[in-house]
Amino acid sequence: MDGHPSRSPSNVDQLKGEEMRVSRKGSALFVFGVASLLIATACSSNNGGSSSTPTPGAVTKGGTYRSATSSFGFVGDFDPVGEYTAVGFAYYQMLLRTLLNYTGEAGAAGLVPHPDLATDLGTVSSDGLTYTYHLKDNIKFGPPINREITSSDIKYAFERIDSSSLVAQYAFYYDGVIKGMAPHNGPPKNISGIDTPDSKTIVFHLTTPTSDFPARLSMAATAPVPQEVAKCFTKPAGGYGNDIVSSGPYMIQGADQMDPSSCSTIKPMSGYDPTSKLILVRNPNWVQSTDDLRKAYVDGLNMSIDSNVDDIFNKISSGSLDGSFYEIPPPTVLQKYSTDSSLKPYEHIDPQNTTYYISMNLLVPPFDDIHVRKAVNWIIDKAGIQKAWGGPATGTIAGHVMPPSMAGLGADYNPYGTPNNAGDLSKAEAEMKQSKYDPGHTGKCTDSVCNGVILLNRNEPPWTDAEAGIVADLAKIGINVKARELESGAAYQTIDTVKSGAGVGISMNPRWGADYGDPNTFAQPLFSSQSLIPVGTSNYAMVGMTKEKAQKFGVTYPSGGVPSADAQINACLPKTGQERQTCFQGVDKYLMEDVVPWVPMFWANQVTITSPTVTNWAFDQFTGFIALQNVAVSNNASP
Amino acid sequence: MRQDQSIRTDQLDVGAAAPAPDGQSAIGKTPWQLFWRRFKKDKFALAGGILIIVLIFIAIFAPLIAKFVGHGPNELFDNATNEFGLPVGPSSRFWFGADRSGRDVFVRTIYGARTSLAVAFLATGIATLIGVTLGLLAGYVAGSVDTVISRLIDVVLSLPLLLFALGISAACSVAKNGCLHGLVQPGLRLVVFIIALFTWPYLARIVRGQVLSLREREFIEASHSMGAGEWRIMFADILPNLAAPIIVYTTLIIPSNILFEAALSFLGVGIPQTTPSWGRMLSDASNSQMFTYAWWMMLFPGIFLLLTTLAFNLLGDGLRDALDPRSRR
Numbered sequence: 001m002d003g004h005p006s007r008s009p010s011n012v013d014q015l016k017g018e019e020m021r022v023s024r025k026g027s028a029l030f031v032f033g034v035a036s037l038l039i040a041t042a043c044s045s046n047n048g049g050s051s052s053t054p055t056p057g058a059v060t061k062g063g064t065y066r067s068a069t070s071s072f073g074f075v076g077d078f079d080p081v082g083e084y085t086a087v088g089f090a091y092y093q094m095l096l097r098t099l100l101n102y103t104g105e106a107g108a109a110g111l112v113p114h115p116d117l118a119t120d121l122g123t124v125s126s127d128g129l130t131y132t133y134h135l136k137d138n139i140k141f142g143p144p145i146n147r148e149i150t151s152s153d154i155k156y157a158f159e160r161i162d163s164s165s166l167v168a169q170y171a172f173y174y175d176g177v178i179k180g181m182a183p184h185n186g187p188p189k190n191i192s193g194i195d196t197p198d199s200k201t202i203v204f205h206l207t208t209p210t211s212d213f214p215a216r217l218s219m220a221a222t223a224p225v226p227q228e229v230a231k232c233f234t235k236p237a238g239g240y241g242n243d244i245v246s247s248g249p250y251m252i253q254g255a256d257q258m259d260p261s262s263c264s265t266i267k268p269m270s271g272y273d274p275t276s277k278l279i280l281v282r283n284p285n286w287v288q289s290t291d292d293l294r295k296a297y298v299d300g301l302n303m304s305i306d307s308n309v310d311d312i313f314n315k316i317s318s319g320s321l322d323g324s325f326y327e328i329p330p331p332t333v334l335q336k337y338s339t340d341s342s343l344k345p346y347e348h349i350d351p352q353n354t355t356y357y358i359s360m361n362l363l364v365p366p367f368d369d370i371h372v373r374k375a376v377n378w379i380i381d382k383a384g385i386q387k388a389w390g391g392p393a394t395g396t397i398a399g400h401v402m403p404p405s406m407a408g409l410g411a412d413y414n415p416y417g418t419p420n421n422a423g424d425l426s427k428a429e430a431e432m433k434q435s436k437y438d439p440g441h442t443g444k445c446t447d448s449v450c451n452g453v454i455l456l457n458r459n460e461p462p463w464t465d466a467e468a469g470i471v472a473d474l475a476k477i478g479i480n481v482k483a484r485e486l487e488s489g490a491a492y493q494t495i496d497t498v499k500s501g502a503g504v505g506i507s508m509n510p511r512w513g514a515d516y517g518d519p520n521t522f523a524q525p526l527f528s529s530q531s532l533i534p535v536g537t538s539n540y541a542m543v544g545m546t547k548e549k550a551q552k553f554g555v556t557y558p559s560g561g562v563p564s565a566d567a568q569i570n571a572c573l574p575k576t577g578q579e580r581q582t583c584f585q586g587v588d589k590y591l592m593e594d595v596v597p598w599v600p601m602f603w604a605n606q607v608t609i610t611s612p613t614v615t616n617w618a619f620d621q622f623t624g625f626i627a628l629q630n631v632a633v634s635n636n637a638s639p
Numbered sequence: 640m641r642q643d644q645s646i647r648t649d650q651l652d653v654g655a656a657a658p659a660p661d662g663q664s665a666i667g668k669t670p671w672q673l674f675w676r677r678f679k680k681d682k683f684a685l686a687g688g689i690l691i692i693v694l695i696f697i698a699i700f701a702p703l704i705a706k707f708v709g710h711g712p713n714e715l716f717d718n719a720t721n722e723f724g725l726p727v728g729p730s731s732r733f734w735f736g737a738d739r740s741g742r743d744v745f746v747r748t749i750y751g752a753r754t755s756l757a758v759a760f761l762a763t764g765i766a767t768l769i770g771v772t773l774g775l776l777a778g779y780v781a782g783s784v785d786t787v788i789s790r791l792i793d794v795v796l797s798l799p800l801l802l803f804a805l806g807i808s809a810a811c812s813v814a815k816n817g818c819l820h821g822l823v824q825p826g827l828r829l830v831v832f833i834i835a836l837f838t839w840p841y842l843a844r845i846v847r848g849q850v851l852s853l854r855e856r857e858f859i860e861a862s863h864s865m866g867a868g869e870w871r872i873m874f875a876d877i878l879p880n881l882a883a884p885i886i887v888y889t890t891l892i893i894p895s896n897i898l899f900e901a902a903l904s905f906l907g908v909g910i911p912q913t914t915p916s917w918g919r920m921l922s923d924a925s926n927s928q929m930f931t932y933a934w935w936m937m938l939f940p941g942i943f944l945l946l947t948t949l950a951f952n953l954l955g956d957g958l959r960d961a962l963d964p965r966s967r968r
């Protein structure tokens with residue numbers, strides 16, 4: 001299996017995903033829906049994630065993957081119940097095992113769930129409402145717990161999801177889906193819809209057939225949690241992140257020193273400090289024969305915090321680090337590794353499943369007019385944006401909302417395609433002429449609402465580097481924006497609060513990564529009226545806003561109304577297989593042509609730079625990052 | 640701060656009273672003639688003044704210069720960056736090279752003078768106005784007014800300046816209409832507001848100190864006894880005597896305000912990316928250590944920033960020496 005997707009055309013065609021940094025909302029976690037599962041199982045017969053090596057050299061066990069990151073960027077303090085970042089999931093692939101999981105390889109095969117703790121993919125009842133799983137034998141928790149993992153440890157993880165004080169961030173995948181699951185105050189309590197008839201069997205009773213349910217059992221919040229430790233961390237949220245008990249091949253350094261005899265004796269494990277380091281070492285209780293998904297070549301991981309991104313790449317170049325993790329290499333580094341043939345093997349370009357986009361607020365003039373939104377789609381120079389990010393290595397220009405791997409709609413569908421993707425003034429003007437904000441049919445917005453429109457951006461490169469081009473493009477059709485640059489988290493908070501978001505006409509700061517391979521992860525959270533909540537929405541464009549809701553939220557509802565995509569999305573939800581994919585392709589097209597909430601910019605790649613010490617490169621399509629569980633190094637370093 | 644004696648224009652007689660060195664009979668000179676005679680001997684200060692005038696002309700005529708070059712400050716040139724988005728260096732087309740977005744660094748540097756000078760003059764002007772007024776009131780009215788103003792000065796001076804600036808910018812740059820009912824608009828106006836907010840206390844303190852000593856002088860008593868009102872004494876008798884320290888101090892504040900603006904822009908606060916600013920350009924150059932490749936992105940705005948602050952400092956020093964000959968370095 002070719003682990004280097006950039007050399008595997010079929011993978012590149014199927015997956016044009018992208019890098020995901022620390023987005024609060026868009027964790028780039030990929031899972032395949034059942035539909036794709038059926039198709040793709042065939043091509044994953046020889047799994048394992050070991051791949052062609054960039055340099056000759058035997059793949060041996062030992063050594064440590066030494067890396068650095070500018071910040072962990074965790075949004076749930078590393079507690080698996082609340083951690084909703086792709087980088088967090090990349091570490092969990094070393095620490096935690098779930099009922100189902102992935103092979104840690106690139107491409108479509110890396111999105112197919114495989115049995116991990118479970119003996120098989122589970123049994124579904126004919127009505128699609130009951131899923132039964134059996135656990136493998138001889139799988140123990142790491143030190144200091146050291147006991148066999150039972151089905152009630154998994155059930156306890158689900159119980160934690162519903163305890164509001166623990167702030168589970170993707171509880172919506174389980175609440176209302178599994179019988180009896182709903183958020184409540186207070187410590188975790190029993191869930192009626194999950195049975196554990198014996199210590200090795202777990203049965204889920206669903207309220208409604210959910211075809212992508214197995215994929216949801218691969219997410220880290222469902223990994224077994226030993227109650228004897230976790231009961232000490234019922235609130236505030238995140239405490240368990242300092243004392244995660246391992247079920248995977250690695251554990252946090254110092255886990256064996258932790259004393260679980262009582263809550264007061266539990267101190268944070270020494271290997272994790274959210275401000276400086278994460279050190280993982282081998283879990284002595286992990287047995288290779290029980291784990292088909294992880295090679296666990298390295299003896300450990302040494303991830304340190306280095307806020308100077310350039311320094312990280314300098315250290316990789318000099319060999320004191322083995323490779324990068326999630327940071328986008330600066331353009332100078334990209335040029336160096338892309339043009340020097342002796343360095344090229346150490347540059348790994350892997351498509352992810354994330355769309356970078358410009359979101360237009362349907363409530364805010366002039367973007368309440370579809371012709372204006374279409375004109376913006378025509379005018380934006382996407383090639384220029386791609387350059388700001390560092391050129392084609394960093395991503396593929398996006399022609400529509402969902403990355404091709406989601407619903408299978410590829411690059412051939414591009415309703416606003418322009419020559420060289422540089423934008424088309426005449427088409428933009430033709431569209432603008434039909435707008436009510438251009439009564440004189442000049443091709444420019446002449447209404448006063450087009451002056452001083454707020455453009456929200458992040459205050460960090462490469463976003464700031466792309467800003468000038470977007471501002472200039474918008475000015476060409478008479479939209480004169482005032483750019484506001486905020487720190488990434490503040491920028492998200494501004495638009496995920498409906499009221500403050502109403503002050504922003506157009507925002508280029510967000511990006512969205514699929515939680516798993518099902519196309520609905522690119523539909524419901526982003527465009528359904530259900531996801532319109534006063535604070536914390538991810539429907540930044542306000543698609544499906546109604547007059548009543550607008551009144552309730554205290555925002556102005558445009559006289560022309562706001563389009564909704566609810567009917568289109570809801571029609572797809574019961575569907576499975578190819579029918580589902582085709583249906584969501586229709587949603588994507590409907591969004592692009594009849595709603596037009598976005599200007600999709602590009603589907604980015606994760607570019608990882610390694611040093612020659614990395615003898616086996618592996619990319620985990622599920623997390624969208626280096627597969628730490630499957631890489632091998634030759635550095636003999638100890639964690 | 641030095642304990643300067645203020646200059647009372649009608650008493651300033653140092654030059655006039657001294658016998659002329661060449662033996663000619665002494666001619667009565669106005670204080671400004673005396674000032675100019677001293678000032679023009681200071682070649683550094685003169686150079687600084689000339690440089691500032693040149694910079695002001697550059698700022699005023701920036702659009703003309705840009706027209707001559709043929710590049711706008713926010714015009715993007717696709718071929719000014721390579722396929723990796725890295726900019727081209729100085730050439731006959733781009734005299735100072737290009738930046739990451741493919742814009743002309745020369746034109747942006749020229750336009751940057753506008754931002755720097757505008758912010759410096761505006762913010763310093765506002766700070767001077769507030770500082771002098773409050774300083775006068777505190778020093779002259781004294782009593783509880785003095786207490787209130789002096790404590791206010793203490794409070795403002797003890798605020799962590801940069802943190803506070805970042806906080807205000809964050810709070811005021813989100814809402815479309817900014818803060819304080821639109822008074823503090825995001826962008827240039829916000830930066831001016833922040834700088835003025837943190838600069839006026841210095842001036843107010845100095846003015847207050849001067850007024851405290853001036854109000855005990857005989858000519859004020861004389862004014863009083865002739866029945867002059869409080870406002871008249873404050874603004875007609877005392878204020879003119881403060882001209883020298885105000886001019887000197889204001890000139891010295893300007894360069895620090897230019898640097899403050901640059902620092903705020905460097906931190907990505909306030910001034911949007913599309914407004915050319917030296918601080919912002921330096922920040923762009925240091926992002927991703929771009930200067931290791933595109934040294935021109937850092938060098939040229941850096942030189943202009945250096946020259947501008949240097950010029951104002953030289954001028955300020957020269958003014959101080961010329962206006963206040965009794966001061967000792």
